[in-house]
Amino acid sequence: MRKAIMNNMQDLSDKDRFVFSVDCTVCGKKWTSTPISFSKAGETVISEAKEIVYAALYQNEKQQAALKAVEEAKINLNFCPVCKSIVCDSCFMICDDIDMCVECAAALHENGELVEAL
Ligand SMILES: [Zn+2]
Numbered sequence: 001m002r003k004a005i006m007n008n009m010q011d012l013s014d015k016d017r018f019v020f021s022v023d024c025t026v027c028g029k030k031w032t033s034t035p036i037s038f039s040k041a042g043e044t045v046i047s048e049a050k051e052i053v054y055a056a057l058y059q060n061e062k063q064q065a066a067l068k069a070v071e072e073a074k075i076n077l078n079f080c081p082v083c084k085s086i087v088c089d090s091c092f093m094i095c096d097d098i099d100m101c102v103e104c105a106a107a108l109h110e111n112g113e114l115v116e117a118l
C-alpha cells in the first residue's frame with residue numbers, strides 16, 4: 001500500500017509548509033495530509049550561505065513530512081487488493097471474502113457494505 005500511495009501522492013507544499021494529497025482512484029476525491037510547517041518558515045535569509053543551508057534543511061524536512069503523509073494516508077485511505085488502487089471510504093467495500101473497491105466489487109459481482117456506511 002505504501003508504494004501505491006507514494007505513486008499517487010502529489011506534492012502541494014510551498015515554501016512555508018509541507019502538504020501532500022492523494023486522489024481516490026475511483027471518484028477522484030482529494031485527501032490532503034495535515035500540513036507541517038517548515039521550521040524556518042517566515043525567516044529572512046541573511047546570506048547566500050544560509051540560503052543554501054535552509055534549502056538543504058527544507059529538502060530534509062520535506063522528506064520527513066512526505067513519510068508522515070504516507071503513514072497518515074494509510075490510516076485514512078484504503079487499498080484495493082484487486083486493482084491495487086488507493087480509494088476513499090466512500091468507494092471501498094467490506095465484502096465477505098476480501099475487502100475491495102466498488103468498481104472491482106461490481107465487476108466481480110461481490111456484495112458488501114460501504115466503509116462509509118459502517
Ligand atoms: Zn472515492
Ligand SMILES: [Zn+2]
Pocket residue numbers: 080081082083084085100101102103104105
Ligand atoms: Zn479495485
